[in-house]
Structures are given as C-alpha cells and as structure tokens.
Amino acid sequence: MKNIFISFLSLSGVLIFAQEAAPLHIQNMSLNAQSIFLKDGFKTDLGTEGIPYINNDHFSEAKVGTSEKLTSVRYNASLDQFEFLQNGQMLLMGKEDWYSPVYFPSTKEFVVLGDIIYKNKSTKSYLFEYIKGDKVSAYRKISKTFKKGEYAASSFDKDQPNRFREEPDQYYLKLEDGKFVEFPKNKKKLIELFPDKKKSINDNVISNDFDFNTKKLIVSLLNR
Numbered sequence: 569m570k571n572i573f574i575s576f577l578s579l580s581g582v583l584i585f586a587q588e589a590a591p592l593h594i595q596n597m598s599l600n601a602q603s604i605f606l607k608d609g610f611k612t613d614l615g616t617e618g619i620p621y622i623n624n625d626h627f628s629e630a631k632v633g634t635s636e637k638l639t640s641v642r643y644n645a646s647l648d649q650f651e652f653l654q655n656g657q658m659l660l661m662g663k664e665d666w667y668s669p670v671y672f673p674s675t676k677e678f679v680v681l682g683d684i685i686y687k688n689k690s691t692k693s694y695l696f697e698y699i700k701g702d703k704v705s706a707y708r709k710i711s712k713t714f715k716k717g718e719y720a721a722s723s724f725d726k727d728q729p730n731r732f733r734e735e736p737d738q739y740y741l742k743l744e745d746g747k748f749v750e751f752p753k754n755k756k757k758l759i760e761l762f763p764d765k766k767k768s769i770n771d772n773v774i775s776n777d778f779d780f781n782t783k784k785l786i787v788s789l790l791n792r
Contacts, residue, residue, distance in 0.1 A: 614717035618732035620646035622710050627653060631671045632661070641670065643679070645712040646732060648693055663692055670694075682707065682748040684740055695740060695748070699783060703744040704790040706751060706783055711735040739783065741790075751783065758786065765789060 619625055627640035632650075641652040641661070650661040650670060661667050668681035678697040686693060686709060695707035717730040739751035752758040754776045759766045768789050775782055 614719070614727055614729050616717075616730040616732070618712070620644045620712055620714070620732050622712075627651075628672055628674065631673065633666045633668065638673075643694065643710075645710050645734075646714050648711065650694070663694075680707070680742075682740070682742070684709070684748045685750060686738060698739065699787045701787045701791040704787060705742045706787050707740045707742060707748070709738040709740065711738075741787075751778070753778070762790060768792065 621642055622645050625642065627642045629638040630641045631637070632639050632641070639652050641650045643650055647660070649663065650667075651658055652661055653659070663681060665681060668679075670679040671677070672679075679694050680697070681692055682695045683690065683692055684695070685691075693709055695709055697705065698708045699706040712732050712734055715731045715733060718728045720727050740748045741751050742748050749761065752761055755769060755773055758773070759769055762769070769786075772789055773782065773786060778786070
C-alpha cells in the first residue's frame with residue numbers, strides 16, 4: 569500500500585497574540601509530498617506539480633487577531649491553515665477564533681475564520697474578504713486538493729506525478745448577525761434568502777450569471 573512519507577514533529581507550545589494563547593504544532597515535513605514508499609521498498613521520486621499556496625510560497629507580513637504585531641504568514645490552501653515562522657521554525661496556526669482576522673496591511677486584505685457549509689459538511693474555514701459591505705459582505709473560500717501520484721503499471725504507461733489542483737472558489741455572504749451563508753446561485757435563490765429585497769432585486773439584478781460585478785451590485789442592494 570502506497571503511503572506518503574511525511575514526518576511530523578509535534579510540540580505543545582504557546583504563541584500569544586494580544587492576551588490570548590493556543591497550542592501550536594511544529595511542522596517538519598515536505599509539503600510537496602515527494603517521497604513515496606511501496607511494499608517492495610523505495611522507488612524513484614514521482615515529483616510534484618503545483619504548490620499548496622495560492623500565489624507563491626513567500627511569507628507576507630500580517631496582523632493576527634487583535635495583535636498589532638506583524639507576523640510572517642502564508643496561507644496553505646490545501647490544509648486550509650496559515651503557516652508562520654517563529655524562531656526559525658515553521659508552525660501551523662491553530663484554527664481558533666482569536667487568530668481571526670488575519671489582516672495584510674500591504675494589500676489591505678482581510679481573511680476571517682467562519683463556520684460554513686462546504687461540500688455538504690459543516691466546517692470552520694478561512695474566508696477571504698471579497699466585497700466589503702456595512703452590514704452584509706461577500707467572502708470566498710480558496711482551496712486546493714492534493715492528488716497522490718502513481719507509478720506506471722507497465723512499460724507502456726507513464727508515471728503520474730503528485731499534483732496540487734485548484735478547486736473552484738466558493739462564495740459566501742456574511743450577514744448582519746455574523747452568520748455565513750452560501751452566496752445564492754441565481755435570482756430565485758437570492759430572493760428566497762432575502763424576500764424583503766424582492767422588488768429591489770428584480771428591478772436591478774438582470775443576469776442570472778453572478779459574476780464579480782453582479783455580486784458587487786447584490787451586496788450593495790443588501791446593504792441599503
């Protein structure tokens with residue numbers, strides 16, 4: 569049976585943002601999952617296409633939670649977790665509410681933790697602010713999946729490398745009460761979710777193809 573050879577070194581520690589603390593885990597591993605072992609022993613590295621990060625593997629300065637201190641972080645879209653550096657070691661940030669939001673001053677971008685339904689399951693996930701509103705805002709979930717590679721079954725086949733694949737972005741609305749709901753797919757579902765806005769939606773939303781501009785218009789209508 570094929571297994572991805574990934575080693576973890578765990579540590580119970582404390583990182584303090586503002587006056588809150590949470591356990592962290594030191595991650596000592598190959599995120600590219602390059603080494604694969606089989607029953608008959610080690611075989612040549614399959615290699616990996618893509619990376620688990622959304623743009624590149626660089627760390628960016630961000631403020632985490634209520635802390636004003638800048639921390640070097642990067643978002644791992646495959647794990648749905650932030651990684652950061654501390655004392656020369658890479659750590660995984662716990663998915664606790666006091667680590668939210670993550671704010672990047674250079675781009676003025678907010679990333680928040682939210683309880684959502686994703687792929688028909690309830691989960692706590694990082695969501696990137698998409699369209700800001702006074703009462704209702706839009707967010708998107710950015711995700712990648714890891715597909716394990718396979719060795720050729722015969723000399724007529726080719727090895728298939730490991731791959732990080734981008735998943736389609738999923739969009740959510742954050743309501744005035746702080747609850748996250750999936751962004752409706754069309755006008756009918758939008759009106760079902762906001763029946764008090766029916767006239768405004770019918771008068772202004774022409775297309776059922778909710779591209780960025782339409783989503784921006786919808787958020788504006790919901791905040792009136």
